[in-house]
Structure formats: C-alpha cells, structure tokens
Amino acid sequence: MAGSDAASPAAPDTVKILIAGGFGVGKTTMVGSVSEIAPLRTEESLTSAGLGIDDLHGIEEKRATTVALDFGRITISEELVLYLFGTPGQQRFWFMWNDLAVGALGAVVLIDVRRPESSFAAVDFFERRGIPFVVGVNGFHGRHPYPAEDIREALALPEHVPVLLCDARERASARDVLVALMDRVIAEADEGDSSGQLTPPVH
Amino acid sequence: MTSEVSGSDAAGRLVRPFALTGGRTLPSRADFTLITTVTVVDPPPDRAPRPQPEQTRILRRCVRPVAVAELAALLDLPVSVIVIMLCDLLEAGLITAHPPHPVSPRTPRLDLLQKVRDGLGRL
Numbered sequence: 001m002a003g004s005d006a007a008s009p010a011a012p013d014t015v016k017i018l019i020a021g022g023f024g025v026g027k028t029t030m031v032g033s034v035s036e037i038a039p040l041r042t043e044e045s046l047t048s049a050g051l052g053i054d055d056l057h058g059i060e061e062k063r064a065t066t067v068a069l070d071f072g073r074i075t076i077s078e079e080l081v082l083y084l085f086g087t088p089g090q091q092r093f094w095f096m097w098n099d100l101a102v103g104a105l106g107a108v109v110l111i112d113v114r115r116p117e118s119s120f121a122a123v124d125f126f127e128r129r130g131i132p133f134v135v136g137v138n139g140f141h142g143r144h145p146y147p148a149e150d151i152r153e154a155l156a157l158p159e160h161v162p163v164l165l166c167d168a169r170e171r172a173s174a175r176d177v178l179v180a181l182m183d184r185v186i187a188e189a190d191e192g193d194s195s196g197q198l199t200p201p202v203h
Numbered sequence: 204m205t206s207e208v209s210g211s212d213a214a215g216r217l218v219r220p221f222a223l224t225g226g227r228t229l230p231s232r233a234d235f236t237l238i239t240t241v242t243v244v245d246p247p248p249d250r251a252p253r254p255q256p257e258q259t260r261i262l263r264r265c266v267r268p269v270a271v272a273e274l275a276a277l278l279d280l281p282v283s284v285i286v287i288m289l290c291d292l293l294e295a296g297l298i299t300a301h302p303p304h305p306v307s308p309r310t311p312r313l314d315l316l317q318k319v320r321d322g323l324g325r326l
Contacts, residue, residue: 011268011301014238015319034326040276042237044283071237071272076322080304080315083238083270103236103306105319175326182320189313 012075016083017181018100020125021110022118023089026138026168028070030110031084033174035072039086043068044096067093069100087122097125106132106185108177110168114140116154123155132185134162136177142167160184235286237272240301241265241293248296258292261285265298 019027032039044067070086085104087097101107107126111119116137126133137144137151148163157163162180167173235241243265254262264274275285292298304315 011240011242011299013304013315014240014270014301015304015306015315016238034323040273042272042275043281069237069272071276073270073273074322074326076318080318080322081240081270082319082322083272085237085272100237103238103303105306105316171326175323178323179320182316182323186313186316186320189316 010078012077012079012081014081014083016085016104017178018085018087018097018104018107019110020087020097020107020119020122020133021089022112022115022122025089025110025112025119027086027089027110030108030136030138030168030174030177031070031072031086033169033171034074034178035084036075037073039070039072041068041070067096069096094121094125101125101129101131104131106134106181108181109133109135111135111137111151111155112140113137113145113151116151120155123157132181132188134164134177134181134184136164136166136168138166138168142169160187234302235271235289235300236303237282238270238303240268240270241274241289241298242268242301243298244296251295251297254292254295254297258288258297261288261292262297268301 019030021027028039067088067090069088072084074082074084076082085100087100088094107122109119109122109126123133123135135151135155135157137146137148144165148165152161152163155163162184164177164180166177243262245266260278261274264277269277271282271285271289274289275282278285289298289300293300304312306312
C-alpha cells in the first residue's frame with residue numbers, strides 16, 4: 001500500500017490481542033470490562049472466509065452462514081490503539097482463528113471453572129503456533145473453587161505459561177490478566193532477542 | 204451487552220450487501236485487515252468519481268481514522284463487503300489506508316510492547 005499513507009499522518013498504529021476460549025466462557029464480557037467502547041459486533045460470511053470447508057458439517061441453519069466477532073478498543077496513546085478480539089467460540093468456526101491470529105501480540109485463553117475442557121483446544125491452538133498466551137480462569141460469580149496450580153495441572157501447561165484466577169466482569173481483574181499477558185509477550189520477545197531462537201529453552 | 208446470536212434477517216442480508224459490491228465477493232486488494240485504519244481524503248481529489256450512497260456512508264464514518272472492523276460493525280455490514288467497498292474508495296483516491304503495526308516474533312519491537320503494557324497498566 002505504498003504511498004497511500006501520506007495524507008493521513010494522524011492515523012494511529014494499531015495492534016491486537018485475542019480473547020479466546022470455549023463457547024460462553026466470558027470472552028465478550030472480558031472485552032467489555034476493559035474496552036473504552038461497548039463491545040462491537042461484526043459478522044463475516046463463511047463463503048468469503050474460504051478456508052475450512054470441512055468445518056461446515058454441523059451447520060443446519062441458514063443464519064449460521066455468518067460468524068460473529070465481538071471486539072473492543074483501548075486507546076493507548078494518540079499514536080497507538082489496541083483492539084481486543086473475542087474469537088468465535090463454536091468449534092466449527094475455528095478456521096477463522098488463523099486469520100485472526102495473524103499479527104496478534106498474544107492471546108488470553110479464558111477458562112470456565114465449571115467446564116475447563118471447553119478451552120483445551122484454544123490452549124492447543126496457541127501452543128502449536130508459538131503465540132504467547134496466558135490462561136485466565138474465569139470464576140463462576142467470581143468464585144474460585146480450584147487453585148491456579150490445579151488448573152495448570154489439568155491443562156498440562158508448561159511453567160512459563162501464567163495461570164491467573166480472574167473475574168471477567170471486573171475491569172481491574174481483566175486488566176491484570178492483560179498486563180500479565182504483555183509481561184509474557186515481552187519476556188518471550190526478550191528471549192528471542194538474546195538467544196536468537198523463537199522458542200524458549202525447556203527448563 | 205450483545206447477545207451471542209443475532210441472525211434476525213440473515214438470509215436477506217446475505218443478498219443485499221453483495222449487491223453493493225456489484226456481485227464481487229473478493230476484494231481487488233487483499234491488504235485490508237480488521238485493524239487497518241482508513242481515513243477520508245479531504246478535500247477529495249478533482250478526478251475522483253462521485254461516491255455511491257453506501258460509499259458516502261463509509262466516507263462519513265472515516266473523517267477521523269477508523270479501523271475496518273469498526274466500520275463493519277457501525278454500518279452493520281460483513282467485513283468482506285466493507286473491504287471490497289474500501290478497495291474501490293482507495294483506488295478512487297477518496298480514502299487512505301494505514302496498515303496495522305507489523306508484529307513478528309523474529310523482529311519484536313520491545314518499545315512498542317512496553318507501551319502497550321504500560322497503557323494497560325493505567326486502566
């Protein structure tokens with residue numbers, strides 16, 4: 001897009017973070033609790049997304065030919081704007097994650113303590129692609145029956161992946177999860193810098 | 204808070220938006236991402252064609268820089284349709300496009316990452 005930028009010096013740089021996890025785990029709630037705008041919804045039709053034709057099996061209804069994305073915005077400064085995208089939770093829409101994941105700084109994988117298995121695949125997705133992520137355990141009504149380490153064990157997460165107990169409805173709690181993610185992103189970038197490798201060494 | 208499924212007139216909407224793009228379903232340029240920002244060129248270039256009504260709706264929304272995903276949400280159109288229309292507007296010289304900050308694990312920008320972290324910390 002060479003040269004198309006000259007007349008708009010005011011356009012800020014944009015970056016994105018993904019909020020992933022199973023269906024109904026609280027992704028849009030988390031986006032909404034930190035976003036400066038009410039979460040917006042946009043839709044994409046499967047025909048144009050192109051990929052993942054195999055994933056169309058489960059679709060019985062006509063309206064399922066579009067997939068919804070909820071997102072929010074945090075203006076960091078005049079020059080920098082962060083977007084938070086909730087990934088589609090239904091398994092049949094995962095092919096969209098590939099597109100979404102391109103250019104993402106990192107991801108929060110939200111886990112519902114009542115059904116952690118619904119977020120296993122999200123953990124797997126980011127692990128396989130080497131995208132930095134943290135796990136946010138979203139309590140039911142803010143309650144946390146299990147300590148973070150039990151969740152880590154259940155998910156077989158390596159030590160370098162932070163696990164945080166959180167309440168997606170609370171701004172401060174959601175913020176802390178995002179800050180922990182950025183600390184992880186920065187740590188991985190640092191490791192990449194010093195070792196020249198993309199993956200951190202196993203301890 | 205929005206509900207998980209809207210779908211009120213999904214069948215009808217699938218027809219209408221692509222009528223706006225002259226039946227095309229693929230953009231002529233593939234470089235509009237969800238967080239690419241677009242800004243109207245003001246004043247428009249002399250040679251620019253007169254915008255269609257739906258194009259005018261877009262142009263009104265991007266007097267200040269706005270991300271593609273936001274445009275799609277605000278105008279209630281699928282992203283793919285917005286992108287095709289933005290391609291036309293870009294080629295007509297009516298908007299400029301600003302790509303997102305490149306993020307690559309091979310070339311991490313620590314200062315940028317730190318700015319995001321600090322900004323989140325101030326929430």
